[in-house]
Amino acid sequence: MTEFTKPFDSSWQAYLLLVPTFAVLIAFLYYPAVETFRLSLYQTLLLGTQKAFVGLENFKILATSPEYQRSFVISFAFAAFVVVGTLVVSLFVSYLLFEVSRGTSSYLVAAIWPYALPTAVAATVLMFLMHPTLGVITHYLEALTGIELDWFTSGPLAFVVVGLVAIWKQLGYNIIFLVAALNNIPETLTESAKLDGVGRLKMLYKVYVPLISPTMVFLVVMDTIYAFFQTFPMVDLMTSGGPSGATNLLIYKLYRDAFEFNSLGKASAESIILFVIVAILMYVQLRVSESYTHYGA
Amino acid sequence: MSHIQLDDLRKRFGDVEAVRGIDLEIEKGEFLVLVGPSGCGKSTTLRMLAGLEDISEGELRIADERVNGVAPKNRNVAMVFQNYALYPHMTAAENMKFGMKSAGDYGDDEIERRLDRAADILDIPELMERKPGELSGGERQRVAIGRALVREPEVFLLDEPLSNLDAKLRVQMRAELLKLHQELQTTTVYVTHDQTEAMTLGDRVAVLDAGQLQQVAEPQELYDFPANRFVAEFIGNPAMNLVPVDVVEDGGEVRAEHEGFSVGLPDQAGLDDAVGQSAHFGIRPEDVSLAGNLPADAPTHEITVSVTEPLGESLLMHCDVGGDEIQVKAEPRAEIRPGDDIEVGFDEERLHLFDQSGDAVYHSTSATPKTSEAPLTE
Ligand SMILES: Nc1ncnc2c1ncn2[C@@H]1O[C@H](COP(=O)(O)OP(=O)(O)OP(=O)(O)O)[C@@H](O)[C@H]1O
Ligand SMILES: [Mg+2]
Numbered sequence: 001m002t003e004f005t006k007p008f009d010s011s012w013q014a015y016l017l018l019v020p021t022f023a024v025l026i027a028f029l030y031y032p033a034v035e036t037f038r039l040s041l042y043q044t045l046l047l048g049t050q051k052a053f054v055g056l057e058n059f060k061i062l063a064t065s066p067e068y069q070r071s072f073v074i075s076f077a078f079a080a081f082v083v084v085g086t087l088v089v090s091l092f093v094s095y096l097l098f099e100v101s102r103g104t105s106s107y108l109v110a111a112i113w114p115y116a117l118p119t120a121v122a123a124t125v126l127m128f129l130m131h132p133t134l135g136v137i138t139h140y141l142e143a144l145t146g147i148e149l150d151w152f153t154s155g156p157l158a159f160v161v162v163g164l165v166a167i168w169k170q171l172g173y174n175i176i177f178l179v180a181a182l183n184n185i186p187e188t189l190t191e192s193a194k195l196d197g198v199g200r201l202k203m204l205y206k207v208y209v210p211l212i213s214p215t216m217v218f219l220v221v222m223d224t225i226y227a228f229f230q231t232f233p234m235v236d237l238m239t240s241g242g243p244s245g246a247t248n249l250l251i252y253k254l255y256r257d258a259f260e261f262n263s264l265g266k267a268s269a270e271s272i273i274l275f276v277i278v279a280i281l282m283y284v285q286l287r288v289s290e291s292y293t294h295y296g297a
Numbered sequence: 298m299s300h301i302q303l304d305d306l307r308k309r310f311g312d313v314e315a316v317r318g319i320d321l322e323i324e325k326g327e328f329l330v331l332v333g334p335s336g337c338g339k340s341t342t343l344r345m346l347a348g349l350e351d352i353s354e355g356e357l358r359i360a361d362e363r364v365n366g367v368a369p370k371n372r373n374v375a376m377v378f379q380n381y382a383l384y385p386h387m388t389a390a391e392n393m394k395f396g397m398k399s400a401g402d403y404g405d406d407e408i409e410r411r412l413d414r415a416a417d418i419l420d421i422p423e424l425m426e427r428k429p430g431e432l433s434g435g436e437r438q439r440v441a442i443g444r445a446l447v448r449e450p451e452v453f454l455l456d457e458p459l460s461n462l463d464a465k466l467r468v469q470m471r472a473e474l475l476k477l478h479q480e481l482q483t484t485t486v487y488v489t490h491d492q493t494e495a496m497t498l499g500d501r502v503a504v505l506d507a508g509q510l511q512q513v514a515e516p517q518e519l520y521d522f523p524a525n526r527f528v529a530e531f532i533g534n535p536a537m538n539l540v541p542v543d544v545v546e547d548g549g550e551v552r553a554e555h556e557g558f559s560v561g562l563p564d565q566a567g568l569d570d571a572v573g574q575s576a577h578f579g580i581r582p583e584d585v586s587l588a589g590n591l592p593a594d595a596p597t598h599e600i601t602v603s604v605t606e607p608l609g610e611s612l613l614m615h616c617d618v619g620g621d622e623i624q625v626k627a628e629p630r631a632e633i634r635p636g637d638d639i640e641v642g643f644d645e646e647r648l649h650l651f652d653q654s655g656d657a658v659y660h661s662t663s664a665t666p667k668t669s670e671a672p673l674t675e
Contacts, residue, residue, distance in 0.1 A: 194349065197368075197371075198400075206399075207386075
């Protein structure tokens with residue numbers, strides 16, 4: 001028998017041990033957040049060495065800027081493309097992984113390794129694979145379809161290419177969760193369906209998807225955050241927001257405003273807006289899914 | 298012609314041989330129970346019948362057709378699982394309809410008709426719109442059985458369907474399953490580890506141990522004429538007493554000699570071969586009676602009571618006889634205390650002898666071996 005021991009003699013010891021965590025949180029999370037909010041109310045020059053309080057002026061400028069509006073729309077379209085694409089492809093791959101009975105772990109590793117790649121590396125590698133003139137993939141695609149795939153000059157093509165790279169990079173993360181969720185479904189459900197002769201596709205969308213819907217909601221939220229915030233390196237390395245703004249996502253525009261055009265105040269306002277957008281999206285996703293999701297199998 | 302035929306059916310999982318050559322024929326409309334201790338291969342056998350487990354060796358025929366490689370859905374069997382396997386996000390009705398709808402062979406009217414009929418038979422029409430999470434264990438099991446019923450399969454396979462229910466509900470569902478089978482007369486294979494369930498449900502009972510069939514017989518025959526020690530001890534509760542004896546011939550009479558008793562064995566088949574051997578003498582606790590209940594001239598033996606267990610409807614006594622323990626069932630209110638010496642007699646029509654390898658060599662009443670099968674030897 002183990003005796004119950006009080007972990008700490010007094011509460012101040014406990015607080016003391018929490019200090020490092022709080023210090024890190026405050027220094028790198030709460031303080032910058034507050035500072036960003038404060039900065040968004042200023043107009044800044046020369047990397048913030050000179051600034052003037054302008055109230056909500058930054059937000060007003062953004063709201064009326066056609067360039068910002070365009071970036072706004074593009075970001076939403078991009079997020080929708082990436083979230084839907086990632087979920088559909090990863091669900092398909094996960095289902096195959098779930099059904100295969102031999103060599104499961106090697107397939108799993110093969111499917112999730114892109115996730116382990118640093119984003120910048122992934123973006124660079126794929127950029128060369130899909131390069132309009134040098135790329136292997138583009139070469140064969142062009143040979144097969146006869147269509148010229150010059151995404152360095154075509155806006156819609158560039159949008160799709162960056163989207164595909166973003167999807168490819170995020171697949172691993174989704175697959176890990178989906179395979180785990182699928183493996184949690186009692187095997188007798190599958191067996192019972194086999195006896196009834198239920199088709200595999202029907203089984204997927206009538207039984208498996210409803211049963212793993214809590215995981216899918218989680219992934220929708222995570223993929224949304226990913227699409228809005230973590231796709232910066234791909235845009236930066238592959239298209240620099242171009243051609244003519246077709247891939248100018250909010251997160252990329254924000255960076256340019258801050259560090260190329262030195263408008264720290266405006267960029268702060270943009271990050272506040274981005275934060276609010278994603279927060280609202282998450283709230284809506286969770287509320288909507290609540291009524292559809294089946295929790296507790 | 299038998300409906301299901303298992304011919305030297307085997308199943309290996311890597312090095313483990315879970316099922317080691319089962320030969321069995323199941324008649325059309327029969328209720329066959331597969332019973333045995335945990336891990337003996339009951340579920341594996343059933344799953345091979347269903348097609349959920351590949352057959353390593355041997356042949357399986359359903360309705361005279363070899364089905365070894367046939368997909369589960371083409372065997373026209375329905376299975377009820379121990380954990381019900383209901384789809385948690387569907388209502389009872391949807392659960393029952395899902396298979397039929399997916400198979401696509403049935404019209405909507407036909408589906409509704411079968412659904413209503415199954416709901417009526419199982420007395421669950423008012424539960425049809427509830428999801429499994431809103432049903433009790435017994436109700437879920439009914440829905441699961443309903444799902445099998447609507448398929449109107451040729452064969453029902455049930456794997457311990459009642460073991461998640463409480464004792465009272467289990468007895469009730471047992472009776473309902475019997476009624477259901479009498480009504481539908483569908484060939485049924487039922488797996489359980491509970492010998493009471495096996496005895497009450499089965500037209501015939503197949504006893505399995507370590508992947509091998511020990512005996513297939515009607516319940517009473519299994520109880521009266523166990524083919525070997527395993528069946529003798531597995532069927533019946535409390536288990537049959539088995540004590541080592543020497544079988545000797547003494548002035549024209551064959552007797553089983555033990556430190557604590559000596560019993561005359563009525564002449565029956567197999568007795569002559571047993572003479573001069575050491576064997577195990579078997580008698581069920583309920584076939585031992587207190588001397589007071591026997592005619593005055595009946596032979597009795599003295600035994601010492603070590604523990605008493607009042608069971609309500611009877612008194613179970615653990616007794617010492619010549620260094621071995623035997624269990625005795627007496628009337629519930631017998632005034633017997635631990636430590637007492639009592640006189641008991643053995644019912645001479647219910648004596649058994651098993652040889653050193655465990656096979657039954659002798660029963661003191663003649664068996665009517667119409668369905669009894671010889672025990673398997675390795
Ligand atoms: N998939 C498997 N892989 C390896 N061994 C298995 C597998 N399934 C069953 N076994 C083994 O086969 C033997 C028989 O298992 P089975 O499930 O048929 O037993 P059972 O009689 O149904 O037992 P229980 O009453 O506990 O359900 C066991 O020893 C088990 O460990
Ligand atoms: Mg089992």
